[in-house]
Amino acid sequence: MNRFFATALAAAMLAAPSLAFARDMQDGDGRDEPRHEQQAPQRQHQPQASRDDHRQPDRDQRRSAAPQQHVQSRAWNQGDRFDRHYAPHYARVVYVERYGLAPPPPDQVWVRSGFDALLVRLSNNVVVAISPGVFR
Numbered sequence: 001m002n003r004f005f006a007t008a009l010a011a012a013m014l015a016a017p018s019l020a021f022a023r024d025m026q027d028g029d030g031r032d033e034p035r036h037e038q039q040a041p042q043r044q045h046q047p048q049a050s051r052d053d054h055r056q057p058d059r060d061q062r063r064s065a066a067p068q069q070h071v072q073s074r075a076w077n078q079g080d081r082f083d084r085h086y087a088p089h090y091a092r093v094v095y096v097e098r099y100g101l102a103p104p105p106p107d108q109v110w111v112r113s114g115f116d117a118l119l120v121r122l123s124n125n126v127v128v129a130i131s132p133g134v135f136r
Contacts, residue, residue, distance in 0.1 A: 076118055082125045087113035089135075099134050 074086050084090045093110035096103055101110055101117055108121050108128060114134050119129035 015083065067106055076113060076116065076127050078130060080127045082111070082118060082120045082127050084111070087118075089114055093117060101131060101134065114129060 002102070003024075044094065076082070089112055091112045093099065093101065093112055096110050104110055104119060107123060108119055109118055111118050112135060115133050117134040118127050119130040121128050
C-alpha cells in the first residue's frame, strides 16, 4: 500500500512541471509564446530644456499650491502645561551657559519658545520658570 502511494506521489511530482510549462506556453489565441514575454510600452521622448534656461516652469504654481501652515504661538506663564506644538522655534537648549541660564535640575530642561527660554519639568511638562528675551 505504501509503495503504491510513493509511486503515485513520484509520478505527480514528475508530471507537475511539464503541465505547468504547457499551460504557460499556451496564450489563449493559439500562439505558442509564453505570456510573460510581452513587449514593454515605448517611452515617448521629452525634450530637455536648454542649458541657458535655469528656471523651473512650475515654480510659481508650486508655491501657491501648498498653503503655509501657521502654528499659533502663545505667551507662556509659570504653571502652564507646555506643549511644543505651540512653541515657535522649539528646541531644547543644550549649552545653557552660552545664554546665561542656570544649569537645570536633573528632572527639568531648558527649551526655546520664540525668543524666550522656558524651564520645563519633564515629568508633567509644567513650565517652572521663564527667562524672556534670551534669544534676541
